[in-house]
Amino acid sequence: MVKVVVITPTPNEYRSVSDCLGRTSFSKLDCQAYESGPGRINAIFTATRELWPLRASNSGPVILVGCGTAGSLSLNLAAGEVIVSNRAVISDWRREDGQTVKVSPYGWFDYKSPDPEQVAKMVIESRDLMVKYLLTELTEKGFKSADTLTSEAFVEGRDHKLKLGRTFNCAVCDMESGALAYLAGRLLNVAWFNIRIVADTLDEALGDYFAKERNITEILGRKTVEILSLLDSLIEG
Numbered sequence: 001m002v003k004v005v006v007i008t009p010t011p012n013e014y015r016s017v018s019d020c021l022g023r024t025s026f027s028k029l030d031c032q033a034y035e036s037g038p039g040r041i042n043a044i045f046t047a048t049r050e051l052w053p054l055r056a057s058n059s060g061p062v063i064l065v066g067c068g069t070a071g072s073l074s075l076n077l078a079a080g081e082v083i084v085s086n087r088a089v090i091s092d093w094r095r096e097d098g099q100t101v102k103v104s105p106y107g108w109f110d111y112k113s114p115d116p117e118q119v120a121k122m123v124i125e126s127r128d129l130m131v132k133y134l135l136t137e138l139t140e141k142g143f144k145s146a147d148t149l150t151s152e153a154f155v156e157g158r159d160h161k162l163k164l165g166r167t168f169n170c171a172v173c174d175m176e177s178g179a180l181a182y183l184a185g186r187l188l189n190v191a192w193f194n195i196r197i198v199a200d201t202l203d204e205a206l207g208d209y210f211a212k213e214r215n216i217t218e219i220l221g222r223k224t225v226e227i228l229s230l231l232d233s234l235i236e237g
Contacts, residue, residue, distance in 0.1 A: 002061045002235060004228065005050045006033040007043055009176055012214055013068045016221030024225050028235040031228055033067070040150065040179030047183050055188055063131075063191045063231075066180040067224055069216060070172035070196035073149065073165030077172070077198050080216065082223045084138050085194045086126035087147045089168045090178035122168075123147070124181040128191035134231050135193070143227070146171035148194055150178030158202045172196050195224055 006021070008014040014035035021031050036046035047064060054062050070083065077083075126132075135145050149170035165171065177194045184192035197220045 001030045002028055002063060003054055003059065004029050004031040004063045004065060004231075005047065005054075006031060006065045006067050006224070007036050007047050007176070007180060008033055009036055009038045009043065009068045010217075011035060012217040013220060016217040017067055017224050018221075020221035020225045021228075024229065026228065026232045029228060029232045036176070039175050043176035044179040044183050047180055051183070051188055051190060055190065061191070063128075063193075064180060064184040065192065065224075065228075066177045066194040066196075067220070068174060068176065068196060069199035069220065070148065070174040071161065071200045072171070072198045072202055073161045073173055074146075074171045075162070075202065077144075077201065079198050079201055079204075080219055081144060081198045082220075082227075083144050083146050083148065083172050083194075083196045083198070084135055084227060085145060085148045085177070085196070086128075086131050086135055086192075088124050088177040088181035088194060089122050089147055089149045089170055090124065090182060091122065091149060091151050091168070124178065124185050126181070126185055126192050130231075130234065131191050131193045134227075134234060137230060137234065138227060141230070144171070148177045148196060149173040150175065161202050172198060195220075195227060197223065 006017060008017050014033060018033040021033055034046050034050055036042045051062065051064060139145050147170045149164060149168050149172070151173055164173065174196055177196070181192060184190040197216055199216045
């Protein structure tokens with residue numbers, strides 16, 4: 001069996017994903033969801049707690065799945081659309097030159113920096129062949145695949161969102177994906193991918209997100225099971 005650790009940030013995300021997983025039978029996957037709390041520190045702590053024993057015991061294949069809501073940075077995304085990604089861009093960190101890159105509306109951000117070479121260094125990609133195969137199959141079934149930007153703050157403002165999306169070549173923004181990608185891809189050498197559902201579009205603010213969070217997370221639970229069921233069918237043996 002392939003162990004699948006699903007990290008969900010909020011209670012509503014966890015409740016929906018966990019309930020849907022509990023009603024689903026997989027033949028080759030052993031899936032368990034965990035609520036981490038919002039932000040990269042909570043996400044990486046919870047994922048480490050669950051992944052480390054699995055890696056230490058060498059119990060077999062493991063996949064980490066970051067799962068939750070996200071804000072759109074694109075003109076082409078509507079609320080309720082699902083993005084599945086094997087590439088995350090970590091922001092809000094110190095670059096090699098010592099400068100801090102901030103992407104939230106609460107701090108400065110120079111849209112001419114970082115340059116493309118610096119942005120490339122901020123990208124973490126899952127190169128696992130099964131994950132890449134899964135994304136190919138999902139796009140053929142109508143799911144969208146795009147890079148995910150991680151910021152420690154809620155991002156608001158249409159112009160600000162568009163500039164972030166164009167600067168980092170990302171379609172959505174969340175608070176956890178980059179940390180999970182760093183843990184799995186750089187530290188533990190574990191396969192990983194992200195599932196994010198658009199909760200707020202370019203023209204919506206934080207209040208709009210909370211107003212419809214429950215409905216959006218119900219869709220997230222169903223779509224997560226659909227994605228993992230496809231993964232289950234693709235695994236041989």
